[in-house]
Amino acid sequence: MAGGVGTHERGGRRGRGTALVAALGALTLLFGVLVSVVGGAGEAQAATVTGQIGNYGGGCLENANNSTATNNPQQLNYCGTGLGQQWSRYSDGTIRVQGGCIDTLNGGTGNGTRVVLVVCSATSTSQKWTLLASGVVQNQKSARCLAPLNNQVYARVAVTIATCVNTNAQKWALPALSTPTTTTTTPPPPTTTTTAPPTTTTTVPPTTTTVPPTTTTTVPPTTTTTVPPTTTTTPPTTTTTPPPNQTTQVWDSGFTASGFDNFDDTPWNDVGASAPVIVNSPVTPGAKAAQFTMPAKGTRTEIVPTTAEFTEGQDRWFRFSFVLGANFPTQVTTWQVLTQWKNDGDGSPPLEITAGRGNLNLEGGYGYPGTPRTFAQTLAPAVIGQRTDLIVHVFFSRDPSKGTVDVWDNGAQVLTGYKPAGGTLYPTSKASTATLSSYWKMGIYRDSAITQQAQYTIESAKVGNTRAQVS
Structure with missing residues (x-):
């Protein structure tokens, strides 16, 4: 399009x-x-x-x-x-x-x-x-x-x-x-009345019952033993009520078995770059991965998981595992996005993970309606040639006091309970960034001023309601 x-x-x-x-x-x-x-x-x-x-x-x-x-x-x-x-x-x-x-x-x-x-x-x-x-x-x-x-x-x-x-x-x-439905009325068929035959009443003769005399037996007095009361302690019942909006949501990229079948249909979201391809994983024997290649001055090559969007009050876990190629430009000083949780609408997303200045970073807020509420948090060094496993835990909310992000890099927690200045969703407004939800997309999206080629593979991506579901 x-x-x-x-x-x-x-x-x-x-x-x-x-x-x-x-x-x-x-x-x-x-x-x-x-x-x-x-x-x-x-x-x-x-x-x-x-x-x-x-x-x-x-x-x-x-x-x-x-x-x-x-x-x-x-x-x-x-x-x-x-x-x-x-x-x-x-x-x-x-x-x-x-x-x-x-x-x-x-x-x-x-x-x-x-x-x-x-x-x-x-x-x-x-x-x-x-x-x-x-x-x-x-x-x-x-x-x-x-x-x-x-x-x-x-x-x-x-x-x-x-x-x-x-x-x-x-x-x-x-x-x-x-065509609207048109109904006409058809007269009902005539009603046939059936007269029941007369009822014959039979008189039954009265029955005489002789009651035998009653014999009274005197029962000896009963000795009553008083049993001390029993004290029963009932343990309290704990009822776990799931929080609102926590519908089951489990999704897996499944590149090895399914290629791109678990992503939105082609054509991909490409500008100045070729579409991603399925390749043999550079680090996991027998596994497949999605490879993204960005030429000099190219802008984007991205894919979108086929899964439900994320709305107010939802608590979600994400696994994002990837390998930066040997010549990936990790030292750029402008924007270079690897994955993002994008608001429905135009403009910059509430949450994105970038590679630049030698690090992986959590950024966002540039497109906040009205006035940007930007933030940047360094997560870990951007390492080339080996697999990086990020687990990202997001509580989605437009309220900055509620929306939180936790991040683990290769099993070590590097961000805890972080509250972005603009929340983890953008508020609904008349601005172009107005939204009711966000969705996940991944690939390379970067400043067209970058002159180095970039290539990386996504090894695995998952969504779940718990950390165990994405581990």
Whole structure:
């Protein structure tokens, strides 16, 4: 997908996905048609047409994370077969997915207002959309058009409403209209009443019962022994309630068995560099690894795990194992990212691990909405030619007093309970860095001013709810 890579300046260097699909001519939209026939006399057949909504610039409209929560954000992403990309367009103007309708956030009409999923309403004009002949989809309340944020086309960019302009980023290919169900009333068949035959009553003669005389037996007095009371101590019951948002999340890169199967679909996120390749691990016999090569003045070559995003209050563990090549430029004095936890939206991420000035560093906060809240923590020396195992523990929160990071380098803890100045998620705002979640991506992303070639391999990457799951 062309465009949407952001600038090469530090403050805006984290745009995601530079090439989802090259152009509409290369975009294959597989519109699935589901026809539901309502049986029975007097009822018309009704057809619901479902399929992808493809963007002319590339990619497809998606209900983020397949969530049906009210105000769940909509995004542009790689075209796939998930439920969040199975859309239906109705003659009442609504566009529906997973039982809900897309709307502007709180019915807003301003430029850049987020598009979200809500409960369908028959009276809300902000839920009504008009497909114009030019391919733009216009919101009937605001007269603005459906568009990725800032008309930039890259993976998981937020979808908004924007001033309508003649650009492929605002043009969409939609499924055909769905036919509403029409029901007619058929008179019920006549009711047949059956008269029961008369009931015959039989009189039963009375029964005479003779009760034998009662014999009374005198029972001798009973001796009662008093047993001292027994004291039973019941141990207290401990109930462990999992904290909120701690859904099970376990993911493994699995390069040896699966290649790139556990990552988002190609094309990769490449600018001025070739796509990564699967190679034999340089340090582990019989294992496979993902190799990234960056030529002089290249900018990025990255991949994105196919796993759920990270939201407020989630506690997650990550393993990131890699080998820096023999000529990897560890002494650069500008930015050079190895992996990052990227906010949904444009701009620099809340958390990133960089290689520079001879060290591995935890950095972030450059893209904090409004005013940057930057930080940098040295983790360990950047060693070339041998495997480095990082375990990173993150409590995700927009609140800087709650969001924390712990890091282990080759088993030794090098950062404990660190609280980044801007939190471990960015707060939601109208800025381009507005977000409800972050996602993980890895590879090389660096300043185009760097003239040395760089190459490294990722040996293993994991996500889990506990340290044991990623060890």
